[in-house]
Amino acid sequence: MKEIVFDNVCKAYGKTKVIESLNLNINPGERLILLGASGCGKSTTLRLIAGLEEITSGNLYMNGQRVNDVSSGERNVSMVFQNYALYPHMTVADNITYGLRIQKLPKEEINKRLRSALDMLELNGFEGRKPKDLSGGQRQRVALARAVVKRSDFLLLDEPLSNLDAQLRGHARKELVKIHQTYHQTFVYVTHDQVEAMTVGERIALMHEGKLQMIDTPYNVYNRPANVFTAKFIGSPSTNIFEAHYAERSIIVGKQSVKLPELWSAHLGKNGCREFYLGIRPEHIRLEREKTDNMFVGTVKYVEEYGNRCGVYFDIEGNEVVAICDRTELKPGNRVCFGLAADKIHVFDKQTTINIGYPEVYCEHFYQYQSV
Numbered sequence: 394m395k396e397i398v399f400d401n402v403c404k405a406y407g408k409t410k411v412i413e414s415l416n417l418n419i420n421p422g423e424r425l426i427l428l429g430a431s432g433c434g435k436s437t438t439l440r441l442i443a444g445l446e447e448i449t450s451g452n453l454y455m456n457g458q459r460v461n462d463v464s465s466g467e468r469n470v471s472m473v474f475q476n477y478a479l480y481p482h483m484t485v486a487d488n489i490t491y492g493l494r495i496q497k498l499p500k501e502e503i504n505k506r507l508r509s510a511l512d513m514l515e516l517n518g519f520e521g522r523k524p525k526d527l528s529g530g531q532r533q534r535v536a537l538a539r540a541v542v543k544r545s546d547f548l549l550l551d552e553p554l555s556n557l558d559a560q561l562r563g564h565a566r567k568e569l570v571k572i573h574q575t576y577h578q579t580f581v582y583v584t585h586d587q588v589e590a591m592t593v594g595e596r597i598a599l600m601h602e603g604k605l606q607m608i609d610t611p612y613n614v615y616n617r618p619a620n621v622f623t624a625k626f627i628g629s630p631s632t633n634i635f636e637a638h639y640a641e642r643s644i645i646v647g648k649q650s651v652k653l654p655e656l657w658s659a660h661l662g663k664n665g666c667r668e669f670y671l672g673i674r675p676e677h678i679r680l681e682r683e684k685t686d687n688m689f690v691g692t693v694k695y696v697e698e699y700g701n702r703c704g705v706y707f708d709i710e711g712n713e714v715v716a717i718c719d720r721t722e723l724k725p726g727n728r729v730c731f732g733l734a735a736d737k738i739h740v741f742d743k744q745t746t747i748n749i750g751y752p753e754v755y756c757e758h759f760y761q762y763q764s765v
């Protein structure tokens with residue numbers, strides 16, 4: 394079954410709660426990413442699955458069996474750590490096959506698995522070397538090879554690429570997906586890097602302060618953020634969030650007001666939504682110099698150069714807003730205007746910060762928002 398189910402799981406160290414009421418279903422054979430800022434509880438969640446930490450309350454099921462009291466060795470997991478944890482005195486081949494030798498698998502089978510891992514991870518010719526004689530990228534591949542030869546049901550990876558440079562990381566991400574497609578293990582992968590999360594993950598579970606914020610596909614996490622935290626965490630620069638309110642079919646920010654398309658007016662009216670947070674991604678704001686009807690007006694504060702594009706930071710009614718432009722002649726002090734693209738805005742409840750949802754016409758991937 395290769396499924397993992399967290400049922401109301403809490404983890405505390407003394408009085409400090411690190412994981413709070415975690416309910417999470419990890420599907421058999423999927424690549425699930427645990428994403429979040431440093432200290433949010435990602436590694437702890439992974440270590441609970443590995444059986445390296447005890448659960449304080451709640452239940453954890455793996456393969457349909459409650460495993461709260463099952464030891465790590467009996468959980469059919471393999472784990473790749475950030476620092477690789479290779480044995481320095483052993484050769485590459487011995488590191489990779491160590492677990493299989495402990496299991497006393499037949500020599501032939503051990504050799505077969507070693508050969509296939511060396512081929513897949515392009516480590517042929519390195520089997521006699523010690524870890525100190527390998528580059529960071531090669532050590533990381535040995536750690537992966539050691540994990541995959543076990544053919545366990547669950548492959549747990551804790552920031553496995555964080556010691557690699559950007560180019561090697563890109564290559565290793567593809568390797569990981571290839572490994573998954575070959576062995577169909579259930580992957581649980583911890584990272585704080587959203588590009589890694591988007592490219593490796595089939596689903597992303599975003600965590601903040603020990604609580605799950607959203608779990609969904611990379612597409613939905615980006616395009617249909619469940620709450621303000623998700624909208625701000627995913628994407629760079631962050632989603633712009635304004636305090637706004639709704640009256641007479643218009644969105645009002647400070648002293649400025651912009652008429653809303655009929656669909657949104659009906660939607661906000663139906664939800665009784667008056668005070669809210671309005672979210673717009675920087676890449677979805679199209680700046681104009683000339684004001685026409687239904688535009689907000691702001692003043693440029695500064696322009697950030699990204700090489701291929703620029704970030705224009707400007708002020709609207711005391712809110713700092715950023716828009717991404719291809720090229721710009723804009724300078725601090727210039728006036729800029731923009732309208733609202735009806736299919737590119739997000740509205741979050743002021744009290745709960747949860748997304749109120751979208752008018753039906755924009756709901757090709759409709760997501761029913763729930764508090765998690």
Ligand SMILES: Nc1ncnc2c1ncn2[C@@H]1O[C@H](COP(=O)(O)OP(=O)(O)OP(=O)(O)O)[C@@H](O)[C@H]1O
Nearest residue numbers: 406409411429430431432433434435436437438585
């Ligand atoms: N053994 C421990 N005793 C007390 N507190 C701990 C222990 N292990 C972790 N914590 C705390 O639990 C919280 C979550 O830690 P965890 O390592 O799961 O975070 P993380 O999201 O993986 O962070 P990072 O990306 O920095 O590794 C942190 O505040 C950490 O200080």
